[in-house]
Amino acid sequence: MRVERVISDENDSFPVGMRVLAVDDDPTCLLLLETLLTKCKYNVTTTSQAITALKMLRENKNKFDLVISDVHMPDMDGFKLLELVGLEMDLPVISKLYDKMPSVLSANGDTKLVMKGITHGACDYLLKPVRIEELQNIWQHVIRRKKFDRKDRDGSGGQDKPYIDSSEAAGLGNVDQNGKFNKKRKDQNEDEDEERDENGHDNEDLSTQKKPRVVWSVELHRKFVAAVNQLGIEKAVPKKILELMNVENLTRENKFRLYLKRISCVANQQANMAAALGSVDSTHLRMGTMNGLGNFHTLAGPDQIHNAAFRSFQHSGVLRRLNTPAGVGISGLPSSGLVQLSPVQNLGNTSTNQRKLQSFVIPGNHNANILQGMPMSLEFDQLQNNRAARHVGQFPSVDNTTGSSQLPTLHASNLRDSVSGFPNRSTLSDFTSIARASNQLHGSKADIQDQAFPISCNAAKIISSAPQDWNAPKKDAPYQSNVPSCSINSLRAVNGDMAQLGQCLDQNNPIFNRNVGFDFVDPLSIKCSEGENLAMEPSVIEKEGYLMVQPSRQGIYIPDNEGENFAMEPSVIEKEGYLIVQPRRQGSYIPGNLGSLEDLASAMTKQDHDKGKPTDGDFGYNDYSLRTCI
């Protein structure tokens, strides 16, 4: 039944001919899986031992496009295998769980398992018995990843380079930090909710693509954030993320603590998603007046659903969102790290009031992420100087985040400062720079907004960086690179009027495009194991009439989750009269910048519908705003 087919052109052959490696100790299942896959015209290889599977994978990394692995295996823990494969080989992994129907284990048990899977880097999960329809969708994971990968590589060459360099540096930094964070995260995660859905995972995948290390840091970061935010409300991942996003915006005013909580939750979730989205973060939170909460969550992506792996963040539900929240502040984050933060933050933010806090927190988280991976801290510092206490609100969040995220927080604060610095400055450039460096503290009006960015930045980072770019006409190329890394923070809140935003967006698009190249890298890496992570949530924050749209790059998410990644959760948060809608962008926002905006808008619209966020009305509004901007 095995067909040895050579895939000549990746683009064309998908889904046909995709090479899948199936690992399961149960021979019945294995045979079944093999048959199903063959029916789907995939190229199947099976093994009942995890060790054998690893060997096969190691001997030739390009031999397989996808790995499906059981989680219950005698010779090696399925989750461990997931991690190894995901990190080492940058392959999308799908974990198979047992169906619990009627579940013997509580519902939590299943969710936890899934979360665990996501946290460990699974792109997606399947329940047994395996159905053929589900298998037919898995190719999307692979294709997305490849797409992102390619995009990242091909993206504006010049820009990519600097970006890559910085991300690499960040990656290295992240690696170390990842290790640390991972630990922390793990602990935290365990302590924290297990509900974090899969968020984390997706992100990891994304980042793994480009830089496994980076991803990790993001995740870690996110986790960290999540952990920190744990205090906050943990909502379903999507929600959390949204909240995080929202929170981020709010951060300005709200207590930082609340924010932290939110962020944690969201961040966790988002972390996963953020990872995936991280790149996507591009959602800029345009925090017009801060009031609007950056919705950057979009990043949070669907991680929740699958990614148990998301563990670091509360990917659950908000998964996507988390990413975005993380993106908010973290835009600077090296994509993986940032993303993670965002998600966590997003979670934390869930509560609207706390949104503010969260948003801050998120940025903090992001910052941490960013700092870790990225030298951005330097930038932040600069930014900080620029901005005065405007971002006071932001600072708190940053501070908070810093607290939580041990190392990163420090950076975060720096970022915040810098970010806040930016918000103060009406100059776009500041924002852009800040957005990049720190997570996008934008907050043209409200410092918070900026912060929100960082959080969502992960995914949004890129976006934010982009917007920032245009904000600051002069976005230095370096920034862009930063942004990509930060991408998460993309929350950039653009204080400017919507029109400005729109303009900025347009302007940014070109810039963004450049950044996008980078961003993609990040988002890709972030690709959380679960596609869901992608859920970029474009957060649209309307503040005082300004709409902040945070386009979340879905492109990246997608890699993580099958299609779900796109799930951007539009979070609509009305604050003080401002609507914050975090539309989730589906479809790579970044890739096309121009196109992405549209996608965003559509994503948002879609999201809105899907999500039915708190205020439907708001959504509509948001969509509108988005469109207007676009």
Added chain:
Amino acid sequence: MDVVNQLQRQFIDYSASLHREGFLDDQFTQLQKLQDDNSPDFVVEVASLFFEDCEKLINNMARALEQQQGVDFKQVDASVHQLKGSSSSIGAMRVKDVCIAFRSFCEAQNRE
């Protein structure tokens, strides 16, 4: 050919009854759909594989349960879990349900 037809009809009736009684569920139907010219004996293969595996697992369980000094419920549970997975894969619904009940007993550490 009559015999063939008869057998076929019998087969159909039998599987219908199995479905009704809840022995099999949709998954099995899907399995059947997978069988085609390329893999003519697919269902048979899967079924026999399942039986083999099943047997092994049940033996494990029996051994574990018979132990005089403290039954190792964890092991029993693991076996049951695997059996549950397999049975659900091929669509043996009742077996799966029984497994689920079994597992709860295991958790309760109830030997009876």
